[in-house]
Amino acid sequence: MHIVITGGAGFLGSRLAHQLLKRGQLTGRDGRPQSIHRITLLDVVAAPGFDDARIDTVTGDIADAAVIERVIGEDTHTIFHLAAIVSSQAEADFELGMKINFDATRLILERARTLGTQPRVVFTSSVAVFGGELPARVPDHALLMPQSSYGAQKVMAELLINDYSRKGYIDGRALRMPTIAVRPDAPNKAASSFASGIIREPLNGQPSVCPVSPNTRMWLMSPRKAIDNLIHGHEINGVEFGAARFLSIDGLSITVSEMVAALEQVAGAGVIKLIEWKEDDAIKRIVNSWPGDFDAKRAKALGFTADSDFASIVQAHIEDEVKTSA
Amino acid sequence: MHIVITGGAGFLGSRLAHQLLKRGQLTGRDGRPQSIHRITLLDVVAAPGFDDARIDTVTGDIADAAVIERVIGEDTHTIFHLAAIVSSQAEADFELGMKINFDATRLILERARTLGTQPRVVFTSSVAVFGGELPARVPDHALLMPQSSYGAQKVMAELLINDYSRKGYIDGRALRMPTIAVRPDAPNKAASSFASGIIREPLNGQPSVCPVSPNTRMWLMSPRKAIDNLIHGHEINGVEFGAARFLSIDGLSITVSEMVAALEQVAGAGVIKLIEWKEDDAIKRIVNSWPGDFDAKRAKALGFTADSDFASIVQAHIEDEVKTSA
Numbered sequence: 001m002h003i004v005i006t007g008g009a010g011f012l013g014s015r016l017a018h019q020l021l022k023r024g025q026l027t028g029r030d031g032r033p034q035s036i037h038r039i040t041l042l043d044v045v046a047a048p049g050f051d052d053a054r055i056d057t058v059t060g061d062i063a064d065a066a067v068i069e070r071v072i073g074e075d076t077h078t079i080f081h082l083a084a085i086v087s088s089q090a091e092a093d094f095e096l097g098m099k100i101n102f103d104a105t106r107l108i109l110e111r112a113r114t115l116g117t118q119p120r121v122v123f124t125s126s127v128a129v130f131g132g133e134l135p136a137r138v139p140d141h142a143l144l145m146p147q148s149s150y151g152a153q154k155v156m157a158e159l160l161i162n163d164y165s166r167k168g169y170i171d172g173r174a175l176r177m178p179t180i181a182v183r184p185d186a187p188n189k190a191a192s193s194f195a196s197g198i199i200r201e202p203l204n205g206q207p208s209v210c211p212v213s214p215n216t217r218m219w220l221m222s223p224r225k226a227i228d229n230l231i232h233g234h235e236i237n238g239v240e241f242g243a244a245r246f247l248s249i250d251g252l253s254i255t256v257s258e259m260v261a262a263l264e265q266v267a268g269a270g271v272i273k274l275i276e277w278k279e280d281d282a283i284k285r286i287v288n289s290w291p292g293d294f295d296a297k298r299a300k301a302l303g304f305t306a307d308s309d310f311a312s313i314v315q316a317h318i319e320d321e322v323k324t325s326a
Numbered sequence: 327m328h329i330v331i332t333g334g335a336g337f338l339g340s341r342l343a344h345q346l347l348k349r350g351q352l353t354g355r356d357g358r359p360q361s362i363h364r365i366t367l368l369d370v371v372a373a374p375g376f377d378d379a380r381i382d383t384v385t386g387d388i389a390d391a392a393v394i395e396r397v398i399g400e401d402t403h404t405i406f407h408l409a410a411i412v413s414s415q416a417e418a419d420f421e422l423g424m425k426i427n428f429d430a431t432r433l434i435l436e437r438a439r440t441l442g443t444q445p446r447v448v449f450t451s452s453v454a455v456f457g458g459e460l461p462a463r464v465p466d467h468a469l470l471m472p473q474s475s476y477g478a479q480k481v482m483a484e485l486l487i488n489d490y491s492r493k494g495y496i497d498g499r500a501l502r503m504p505t506i507a508v509r510p511d512a513p514n515k516a517a518s519s520f521a522s523g524i525i526r527e528p529l530n531g532q533p534s535v536c537p538v539s540p541n542t543r544m545w546l547m548s549p550r551k552a553i554d555n556l557i558h559g560h561e562i563n564g565v566e567f568g569a570a571r572f573l574s575i576d577g578l579s580i581t582v583s584e585m586v587a588a589l590e591q592v593a594g595a596g597v598i599k600l601i602e603w604k605e606d607d608a609i610k611r612i613v614n615s616w617p618g619d620f621d622a623k624r625a626k627a628l629g630f631t632a633d634s635d636f637a638s639i640v641q642a643h644i645e646d647e648v649k650t651s652a
Contacts, residue, residue, distance in 0.1 A: 094439075094493060113420075132569040141469045145570055152489040156482045163478040167420065243458040244471055 007083035008041025086190035090150035101153035113169040147289035178251030182317040191286035202274035211280035214257035217292025253293035333409035334367025412516035416476035427479035439495040473615035504577030508643040517612035528600035537606035540583035543618025579619035
């Protein structure tokens with residue numbers, strides 16, 4: 001089985017690759033486990049830190065049809081399409097957002113359609129597809145009304161994945177991921193970047209700015225859980241998705257002040273003093289347009305799982321990422 | 327004021343042009359009436375039947391950027407974007423549907439963005455954006471779950487129009503039109519084509535096949551009302567649309583058997599004998615995925631109006647279109 005991971009050098013893509021190497025197999029077209037013989041990590045930079053003959057690193061632009069043609073072939077069983085321009089950057093650079101978040105997705109789907117091989121495509125969508133007036137706890141059937149270009153591009157990609165699946169060109173699953181925290185990498189241009197920063201930086205003895213109000217409610221998922229759910233999303237029989245190949249994944253609903261309280265509980269009062277509260281209107285506008293709680297009935301019924309509490313997420317982050325000199 | 331109508335040679339585009347020539351003005355950027363000095367009718371064939379110096383006929387492919395650049399200029403105040411590949415054809419020819427229903431729409435919006443002139447864009451969307459499990463009477467906030475490529479392409483275009491409007495690149499309005507009947511032109515590849523055919527052909531003494539069950543509930547609008555609502559959709563101040571530039575227009579909810587009863591009431595029992603009932607699974611699958619009734623609260627609040635009854639629509643069709651030898 002050949003697998004392609006776009007955004008393969010990113011933190012989620014790399015973790016997914018490591019987990020797949022460890023598992024060694026995924027469910028194949030016939031519903032039975034198949035060995036993974038090759039994983040292609042496609043990204044703009046080479047994915048570091050792999051020492052496994054099954055890993056194939058390709059650097060290139062995913063919005064370039066020639067790159068996509070080279071990477072996705074007749075033997076490609078599965079594509080985890082994770083590459084994206086994040087929310088604040090897509091808002092600031094409209095053309096780049098359209099090119100990577102929409103056009104590149106379409107190129108991948110078109111490649112699959114042309115090949116006629118109906119690969120499984122697992123796509124990371126986002127809670128940013130929602131917006132406008134919504135109940136505090138968002139149901140599965142809530143109207144999609146993105147209030148950012150990033151959200152609009154994600155919905156459009158979901159619609160393509162749904163239609164390409166309905167037509168039998170791919171076997172797609174668009175999973176609306178909660179904000180992933182705690183991310184180990186450097187702050188990025190995601191409006192949600194602070195949700196990791198206010199935990200990660202203080203744990204490393206660094207200051208961090210929180211640009212939203214303490215009572216902002218977030219919909220979160222740990223990196224470990226995100227990888228589990230991406231793989232689970234792959235393993236489900238496509239038929240179980242019914243009429244819609246897009247899905248809000250279950251997550252943890254928590255306010256920023258509750259996150260900080262969990263950090264204090266795990267790491268002590270000194271650590272949280274490194275958080276500076278300084279609201280940023282541009283970030284608040286985007287983050288506040290995202291729902292902070294979902295009634296993810298479909299995801300639960302399909303076997304997706306959420307983190308139980310934030311203190312455990314902080315603890316797992318320390319275990320996985322915080323380098324101690326002890 | 328310069329206006330562009332795509333699909334300008336079509337029945338709706340031509341009627342709209344005639345109505346605009348008659349009105350002579352539309353609301354301008356400053357909220358005040360402005361004279362229409364030029365209307366460009368863009369279509370793959372030349373629009374026939376115009377004898378007015380203000381009409382400018384352009385034949386060309388709307389999916390060709392050079393054509394769009396030539397037609398939409400700095401002086402273009404308004405674009406009525408009506409051109410589309412209809413539902414059954416977009417389902418049969420996926421590439422053509424994507425090219426015309428999505429890519430051409432994007433070309434038009436990109437042209438506007440590049441010019442920086444923020445034109446008004448009135449786009450005809452469709453009830454085909456809906457699908458899946460829905461209440462019998464669909465509310466404004468119902469989830470969009472298209473069950474056809476045509477519907478998916480229309481939602482994607484709506485999302486673009488919404489995002490381009492939010493960003494200030496255009497002043498857009500995506501109006502989800504009911505099925506328009508009675509259309510005067512020849513049957514086409516719209517799955518809803520029969521809704522006109524079973525009225526038009528019998529009135530002309532010709533047989534017509536009804537491919538759906540008599541109890542199929544349709545959401546209809548007469549051509550006259552459609553033109554009124556397209557112009558009304560243009561005249562509204564964009565701010566009144568709030569967070570969503572897409573809108574389900576109010577229509578007439580009626581079953582096919584009620585339509586036939588209205589035809590009999592207007593034209594007599596002999597006429598309806600020309601209808602042959604012969605169900606077609608492919609057409610039924612698409613038509614039955616569309617809702618037959620809406621609670622179009624937003625449209626009503628914004629001043630859009632619906633036809634009151636189908637007998638009046640049949641009567642108006644006879645007045646406007648049926649050539650009598652008397």
